[in-house]
Each structure stands twice: as C-alpha cells, then as structure tokens.
Amino acid sequence: MYRALIVEDEDLMREYLAAKLNKLCPDWEAAATAADGMEAVERLAHERFDAVLTDIRMPGMDGLELARLIRRTDADIPILILSGYDEFDYARTAVRLNVFDYLLKPLNEAELSAALSAMASQVAARQNTKHESILANVLENGGEAECETLYTMQSHKPCGLALLAPAFTLTHNDRSIALSGLQTAAKASFTPFYARFAHCAAVLCAASDPLLVETECRNAVQRFQQTHPDISIRCGYANFDWEHPRASRANAEAALRLALALDEPLQSEHLLYEQRQAQNRLEAMLHELNDALASSHLSEERRASLLSALHEFPRKAKWTAATYLLMECDANESQCAQARNALGSSDISLENRDISARFFDALDRLFADQESPAKPASTLVQQARDYLQLRFTQPLSLASLAEVLGITAAYLSSIFHREMGLSYSQYLLQLRMEDAARRLLGDPAVKISDIGDAVGFPSAKHFTHVFRQYFKVSPTEYRKQKAKRQGSADLGTRKHTE
Numbered sequence: 001m002y003r004a005l006i007v008e009d010e011d012l013m014r015e016y017l018a019a020k021l022n023k024l025c026p027d028w029e030a031a032a033t034a035a036d037g038m039e040a041v042e043r044l045a046h047e048r049f050d051a052v053l054t055d056i057r058m059p060g061m062d063g064l065e066l067a068r069l070i071r072r073t074d075a076d077i078p079i080l081i082l083s084g085y086d087e088f089d090y091a092r093t094a095v096r097l098n099v100f101d102y103l104l105k106p107l108n109e110a111e112l113s114a115a116l117s118a119m120a121s122q123v124a125a126r127q128n129t130k131h132e133s134i135l136a137n138v139l140e141n142g143g144e145a146e147c148e149t150l151y152t153m154q155s156h157k158p159c160g161l162a163l164l165a166p167a168f169t170l171t172h173n174d175r176s177i178a179l180s181g182l183q184t185a186a187k188a189s190f191t192p193f194y195a196r197f198a199h200c201a202a203v204l205c206a207a208s209d210p211l212l213v214e215t216e217c218r219n220a221v222q223r224f225q226q227t228h229p230d231i232s233i234r235c236g237y238a239n240f241d242w243e244h245p246r247a248s249r250a251n252a253e254a255a256l257r258l259a260l261a262l263d264e265p266l267q268s269e270h271l272l273y274e275q276r277q278a279q280n281r282l283e284a285m286l287h288e289l290n291d292a293l294a295s296s297h298l299s300e301e302r303r304a305s306l307l308s309a310l311h312e313f314p315r316k317a318k319w320t321a322a323t324y325l326l327m328e329c330d331a332n333e334s335q336c337a338q339a340r341n342a343l344g345s346s347d348i349s350l351e352n353r354d355i356s357a358r359f360f361d362a363l364d365r366l367f368a369d370q371e372s373p374a375k376p377a378s379t380l381v382q383q384a385r386d387y388l389q390l391r392f393t394q395p396l397s398l399a400s401l402a403e404v405l406g407i408t409a410a411y412l413s414s415i416f417h418r419e420m421g422l423s424y425s426q427y428l429l430q431l432r433m434e435d436a437a438r439r440l441l442g443d444p445a446v447k448i449s450d451i452g453d454a455v456g457f458p459s460a461k462h463f464t465h466v467f468r469q470y471f472k473v474s475p476t477e478y479r480k481q482k483a484k485r486q487g488s489a490d491l492g493t494r495k496h497t498e
Contacts, residue, residue, distance in 0.1 A: 001022075001026075001027060001028065001029050002027055002028050002029070002050035002051065002120055002123050003029060003031035003032075003047075003048065003049045003050050003051075004021060004028050004029065004030055004031060004049065004050065004051045004052070004053055005031065005032050005033070005034065005040060005043055005044065005047075005049040005051070005052045005053070006018055006021070006030055006032070006033045006034070006053050006054075007033075007034045007035075007036070007037065007039075007040040007052065007053065007054035007055060007058070007063065007066065008033070008034075008035070008053075008054070008055045008058075008082070009035050009036055009055060009057075009058040009059060010055070013055075013105075014033050014035070017030065017033075017053065017082075018030040018033055020109075021116070024109060024112055024113040024116055025113055025116035025117050025120060027116070027117070027120035028051075028116055028120060031047070031049060032047060032049070035058075036058045036059055036060045036061060037054075037058055037060060037061025037062060037063065037065055037066035037069075038060045038061050040052070040054070040061075040066055041061070041066065041069060044070065049077070050077070050078075050123045051077060051078040051079070051080065051100070051119055051123060052066075052067075052070065052077065052078070052079045052080070053080045053082060054066055054067070054079065054080070054081060054082065055081075055082055055083065055084075056081060056082075056083040056085065056090055057083070057084075057085065063081060063083070064090070064093050064094065064097065067079050067081075067094070067097045067099060068097060071097055071098065075098070078099075078100040078119045078122055078123060079097070079098075079099045079100055080099065080100050080101050080103065080115060080116075080119065081094050081099050081101070081102045081103065082103050082105060082107065083102065083103075083104060083105065084104070084105040090102075100115070100118075100119050100122070101115045101118075101119075103115060134146045134149055134150060135150060135193060135194065135195040135202065135204060136195035136196070136197070136202070138150060138245045139161075139195060139202060139245055139246065139248075139249045140246070141246075142244070142245050142246045147242055147245055150193075150204070151242055153193075154193070154204070154206045155206075157206040157207065157208065158206070158207060158209070158210040158213050158239075158240075159204050159205060159206045159207075159213065159239075159240040159242075160204075160205045160207070160213040160214055160216070160217040160237055160238065160239055160240055161202065161203070161204060161205075161237070161238050161239075161240045161248050161249065161252045162202070162203045162204075162205060162217050162220070162221055162235050162236070162237050162252065162266075163197075163200045163201070163202055163203075163235065163236045163237075163249075163252045163253060163255075163256045164182060164186060164200055164201045164202075164203065164221070164224075164233050164234075164235050165179070165182070165199055165200040165201075165233065165234055165235075165256060165260060166178035166179050166182060166231065166232060166233060166234075167232040167233065167234050167260070167263065167320075168234075168260050168261075168263065168319075168320045168323045168324065168327075168346075169232065169263065169319075169320065169346040170232060178231050178232065178233075179199070179200075181228075181230075181231055182201055182228075182231050182233060183196050183201045185224070185227075185228050185231065186201040186203060186224070187201075189224055189227070190203045190204075190220075190224075193205070193206075200256060202249070202252075203220070203221075204240060205217040205220050213239060214237060214239070214268060214270075217237050218237070218266055221233075221235045221265075221266055225265070233265075234256065234259040234260050234263070234264065234265060234266070234267075235256065235259060235265065235266040235267070236252045236253060236254070236255030236256025236257065236258070236259050236266075236267050236269075237252060237255055237266060237267065237268045237269065238251035238252035238255060238268075238269040239251075239269070251269040252269065254269070254279070255267045255268060255269045257282075257324065257328070258271075258275065258278065258279050258282070260320065260324055261278070261282055261317065261320055261321045261323075261324035262275075262278060262313075262314075262317045262320065262321070263316060263317055263320040278313065278317075281309055281312060281313075282321065282324065282325075284309070285306055285309050285310070285325055286325055286328055286329060288302060288305060288306060289306065289325055289329045290329055290330045292367070293329060293330050293331055293366075293367075294330070296367075297367070298363060298366075298367045300377075300380070300407055300411065301407065301408075303360075303363055303411060304407050304408035304410060304411030304412075305408065306325075306359075306363065307356055307359065307360065307408075307410045307411050307414050308408050308409075308410035308411065310322060310355075310356065310359055311356065311410050318355045318356075319343070319346050319355050319358075320346070322343055322355065322358070322359045322362065323340065323343060326339045326340050326343060326362060326366070327340070329366075331366055335365070335366050335368075336366075338365040338366070338368065339362040339363070339365045339366040340362070341365070342358065342361040342362040342364070342365040343358050343359060343361075343362040344358055353413070353414070353417055353423070356410070356413075356414045357414060357417060357418050360414050360415070360418060377415040377418070377419060378419055380405055380407065380412070380415060381415055381416055381419040381420065383405060384401060384405060384412065384416060384424075385420075385427075387401060387404065387405075388401070388427065388428060388431060389431065392428055392431040392432055392435070392455075392456065393432070393435070393454060393455055393456045394456065395456070396428070398412060398413060398424050398425075401424075412424070429466070429470065432455045432456050432457070433455075433466075433467065433470045433471070435454075435455050436451055436452070436454075436455045436463075436467060436475070437471070437478065439451045439454060439455070440475055440478060440479045440482070441479065441482050441483075444479065444483065448460060448463070448464065448475045448476060449463070451463075451475070452464070452467075452475075463475070
C-alpha cells in the first residue's frame with residue numbers, strides 16, 4: 001500500500017480525503033495530513049511518502065510553492081492538485097511543475113478514483129525501476145547504503161543470489177531473443193529483487209532459515225521455468241553475503257558459467273568433486289586458448305591438449321563446453337562467430353568423434369587469420385599412414401603411434417578421422433585384412449593360422465572371426481571362392497585360345 005500526504009487547509013475536506021482515500025483506491029492510504037504548505041514541508045522532511053495531494057490556496061505557503069520545493073529534491077514523486085479555482089495561470093504553473101493531475105473542486109469521486117489508480121501505477125513502475133537499480137548498484141559497486149536498504153526490504157532474512165541466462169543449446173539468434181524474454185519475465189516475476197545485466201538476469205531470493213536459502217532459490221527458479229517453458233534457462237547460485245555483495249556475484253557468475261558449460265539447469269557455488277574437476281579443466285582450457293590467441297598461433301601440441309581435455313567431459317556436455325570456450329575466449333566477435341558457426345548447433349545424436357572434429361574445425365576458424373602451424377595436420381596423417389603401412393603386422397596402439405609422432409592420442413585420432421574419413425582402428429584393420437586376402441590367394445598351402453599370425457592376429461580363432469566380419473565369409477571360404485573363380489577364368493581363357 002502506498003503512502004499519501006494530504007495537504008488541505010479546510011478541515012472538512014481534509015477529513016473527507018483522509019477517510020475516503022483507501023475506499024476510492026485500495027492501493028493508497030492517507031499516511032498523514034497537513035493544514036498548510038509549511039506543515040507539509042515539515043512532514044516531508046521526516047517521513048517518506050509516495051505521493052502528495054494538495055490544495056492550491058492555503059495560508060502561509062500555497063500548494064504551488066509547496067510543489068516547487070518538493071521538485072527541488074524529488075523530481076518524480078506524483079503531486080495531485082485539488083483546487084477550487086479554474087484559472088489558467090494556476091494550471092499552466094502546475095504543468096510546468098510536472099504535477100500528475102489537476103482536479104477541480106467540488107471533486108468527482110470517479111475522476112479522483114481514476115487519478116489515484118493511475119498514480120498508483122506510476123508509483124509502482126517507479127519503485128520497480130528504483131529497486132532494480134538498487135540491486136544492480138549493490139552487485140556492481142557494493143554500495144553500503146543500498147545494501148542496507150535491500151537488507152531492510154528483505155526483513156533482514158538470509159538470501160541467495162541466482163543468475164539466470166539462456167542455455168547454450170539455443171542458436172546465437174535464439175539466445176538473443178531468449179535473453180530479452182528472460183529479462184522481461186524475470187523482472188515481472190521477481191521485482192523488486194531483480195537486476196538486469198548484459199548476459200543474464202539477477203534475482204535475490206530470501207528464506208526464513210539460512211539452511212533453506214538454496215532450496216528456496218532452487219524452487220523459485222523451477223517455478224519460473226515451469227511458468228515460462230518457452231525459455232530454456234540455466235542458473236548459477238551463490239549465498240548472498242551482505243557485507244561482500246560483489247564477491248557473491250562473482251561466485252554466482254562462476255556457478256552460472258559452469259551450469260552453461262555442463263548444460264545443467266542449476267549449479268550451486270558448492271561444488272562436488274567431479275564439478276570442481278570440470279571447473280578447473282574449463283579454466284585451464286580457457287587459459288591455454290587465450291595464451292594461444294595472445295601469441296597469434298595455435299601449436300599442434302596446444303590444439304591436441306585442448307582436444308584431449310574436451311574428451312574428458314561427459315558426452316552431453318562436450319558441445320556446451322566447447323561453446324563456452326569459444327564464447328568466453330579473448331578472440332574478437334568476428335572470429336568467435338566464425339568459430340561458433342564451424343562448431344554448429346547442438347545435436348543429441350552427435351558422437352564424441354563428431355564433436356571433436358567440429359571443435360577441431362572451430363579452432364581452425366578461430367585462428368584462420370593467424371600464423372599457420374609449422375606442420376599441417378595432413379602432413380602428420382601422411383606420416384601416420386606411412387608408419388602403419390610398414391608396421392601394421394606388429395602390435396601398434398594409437399597411443400604408441402602418437403608418441404612416435406610427438407602428439408597426443410586424442411589429437412591424432414581427431415585429425416586422422418578428419419583427413420581419412422575413417423578411424424585409426426578402421427584403417428589399421430583395412431591394412432591387415434587386405435594383406436591377409438592377398439596371402440590367402442598367394443599360396444594355397446599356407447595355413448590360415450599362419451596367415452593370421454603374419455598380419456597381426458596370433459589367435460587363429462580371433463583372426464577367423466574378424467575376417468568373417470570384414471569379408472562376410474570365413475578365410476577358408478574366401479580362398480575357395482577366389483580359387484573357383486580363378487579356375488573358371490582360366491578355363492574360359494583356354495577355350496577362347498583353342
């Protein structure tokens with residue numbers, strides 16, 4: 001309920017307004033009355049009011065002079081003039097003083113009720129904006145006076161700070177639209193304990209007990225998401241420290257970044273062991289990427305390290321973690337946009353290798369205008385192929401080959417699949433099976449087990465199983481079929497000669 005100061009020198013009118021105000025508009029109460037302008041000034045100096053209703057002609061200080069004094073200290077408080085004089089000069093002066101309305105006596109109750117309702121709406125909008133700016137100022141500057149005001153407004157209850165932002169799984173354009181909708185909806189739902197920032201909305205949630213603050217905050221965010229299912233949001237939460245509000249915001253921002261990167265609905269500042277590991281990994285990756293941007297060069301080792309670290313994230317979080325790195329890194333907006341385009345949109349059907357390949361392309365785009373690596377990926381893949389073709393019959397793991405080339409296994413796996421269109425294991429199997437097929441046809445007397453051993457399969461049973469999967473027939477059947485076809489071909493050739 002809003003507080004009104006009624007300034008009227010006629011006793012009956014003053015009493016009438018004081019008694020009728022709340023009935024004419026339930027949003028208002030007659031908090032105090034004054035018989036003239038001087039008494040009103042005294043009241044205003046010691047009490048807070050949301051509006052002033054004043055007569056014009058009064059002994060001592062009239063209503064227009066009172067309005068002038070009010071405007072020196074408060075440019076926005078609504079002033080409603082109630083006058084028995086329909087004089088142009090009065091009305092013109094009132095307009096210049098930015099009064100809310102000018103009503104003539106005898107008062108029409110319907111007109112007065114409508115004016116009070118409109119004035120209540122203006123006060124509500126003003127207070128919402130004021131309170132929003134208070135929370136924003138507290139979070140940005142840590143103002144003690146504003147902090148005390150908020151603390152009083154929250155009845156000295158323990159509070160939590162929630163930062164809300166659209167999920168990374170939305171496209172760039174959809175995130176911009178969602179952010180605007182989120183901020184509008186959050187303002188309507190949480191004002192006066194709401195603040196708008198460039199990339200998120202801030203909400204202050206109170207609870208009766210410190211142990212229930214996080215639960216209340218979670219419930220508030222869940223209710224908001226249920227009410228606005230069209231806005232896919234992620235939330236970072238931190239306990240609100242009234243003595244260190246900016247530190248509370250920093251903690252909530254760290255939690256929000258992690259929620260976005262891991263695609264979690266709500267992430268608290270209190271991290272589990274796995275979450276702490278993920279946070280440290282993200283920070284290390286971002287630091288490594290920014291170092292590369294600062295030197296205008298992404299070395300193969302650094303690229304391999306980033307790909308290897310990305311591989312450590314859960315499958316559902318790989319894409320969002322990669323998106324987080326591209327959005328938070330120190331590259332310019334154009335570079336980031338190109339890299340995000342290369343990464344593409346989120347797709348639940350994406351395999352791990354597909355996400356790694358996309359991230360590989362995104363890094364290429366990010367450094368497209370920078371110095372090229374000393375040894376291109378194609379050169380490394382050719383070296384890997386040459387090495388495999390000479391040694392495919394030997395036990396050879398991806399990790400051991402990567403060590404020979406001086407790169408990590410994750411990097412080798414990514415570039416090999418990207419350049420060859422098949423994985424390292426598939427290529428190695430292809431080399432072994434093709435050589436086994438040649439050996440089967442080369443000398444019919446050679447045992448199947450010997451051929452398997454010669455191409456890297458010490459177990460004949462295992463060799464036969466893998467061969468059947470690859471060629472859809474067993475080694476013996478393959479040899480017979482090929483021999484039969486060859487025999488038919490030879491017979492045809494002899495008949496043609498005769």
